[in-house]
Amino acid sequence: MLVRSWYNFPAMAKLAEALALTFLPSTCAICSGALAWSGSRAGICPGCWGRVARHTGPLCPVCGSPDVAAAEPCLACRTAPPPWRAAASVGPYEGALRDLVLLFKTRGRDELAAPIAAMMADAFRRAGWKRPTSVVAVPMTWLRRLRRGYDQAELLGRAVARELELPFVRAMRRRGRGAQVGRSRSERLRLPAATFAVRRPVAGAALLIDDVFTTGATAASCARALLGSGANQVDVLTFARTPQPGRIP
Numbered sequence: 001m002l003v004r005s006w007y008n009f010p011a012m013a014k015l016a017e018a019l020a021l022t023f024l025p026s027t028c029a030i031c032s033g034a035l036a037w038s039g040s041r042a043g044i045c046p047g048c049w050g051r052v053a054r055h056t057g058p059l060c061p062v063c064g065s066p067d068v069a070a071a072e073p074c075l076a077c078r079t080a081p082p083p084w085r086a087a088a089s090v091g092p093y094e095g096a097l098r099d100l101v102l103l104f105k106t107r108g109r110d111e112l113a114a115p116i117a118a119m120m121a122d123a124f125r126r127a128g129w130k131r132p133t134s135v136v137a138v139p140m141t142w143l144r145r146l147r148r149g150y151d152q153a154e155l156l157g158r159a160v161a162r163e164l165e166l167p168f169v170r171a172m173r174r175r176g177r178g179a180q181v182g183r184s185r186s187e188r189l190r191l192p193a194a195t196f197a198v199r200r201p202v203a204g205a206a207l208l209i210d211d212v213f214t215t216g217a218t219a220a221s222c223a224r225a226l227l228g229s230g231a232n233q234v235d236v237l238t239f240a241r242t243p244q245p246g247r248i249p
């Protein structure tokens with residue numbers, strides 16, 4: 001009988017493996033490769049974390065554009081200065097960085113907020129900005145918030161605030177739809193600019209957090225609302241920046 005029970009061992013091993021696969025993510029959410037025990041974070045393998053491209057060359061100190069020859073304000077910022085003081089991002093919206101944004105934003109991988117926020121805090125320190133008074137986030141619509149039960153931009157904003165040891169204020173409210181993802185550039189340009197309002201005014205310098213800097217229209221609209229209700233300065237920090245965005249001043 002004892003011998004017979006040993007025959008069941010492969011079945012038990014299969015069951016244990018099935019249980020492990022159910023409860024532990026075993027493959028990387030980006031490359032589907034095996035997740036190494038060391039270096040993997042939030043279901044992403046160390047190789048994919050290493051492939052997150054960061055800006056390395058000179059950046060426009062005002063809008064964060066990498067399409068400049070030197071770290072001086074670009075032509076767009078010189079001709080039509082945006083309402084914020086400075087904007088920066090971790091890297092271009094492509095490759096592994098883009099995959100992370102999509103996993104976080106559309107696949108509900110909330111555990112990515114902390115490692116993404118850590119990279120954004122690094123970008124903040126690299127930019128050499130003065131410490132702001134508070135951290136605020138570009139809000140999503142109340143409908144999306146209601147559907148999900150929480151706001152992902154707020155999750156990211158709170159994680160960045162934790163990294164920088166600053167208070168987070170749920171300062172903004174989004175009016176109307178105004179979502180930019182999935183819209184063409186001409187559609188985005190036609191969107192009404194005033195889709196944001198301040199629900200809780202912040203004084204002093206605000207650090208505005210968003211996942212992707214696209215045209216700058218969203219950041220400009222939020223910055224105007226914040227400046228119009230008590231903030232004396234707004235800096236914009238995003239995880240990604242779409243390549244060569246046409247900025248709306």
Ligand SMILES: [Zn+2]
Pocket residue numbers: 028029030031032033044045046047048049
């Ligand atoms: Zn991977």
Ligand SMILES: [Zn+2]
Pocket residue numbers: 060061062063064065073074075076077
């Ligand atoms: Zn610029």
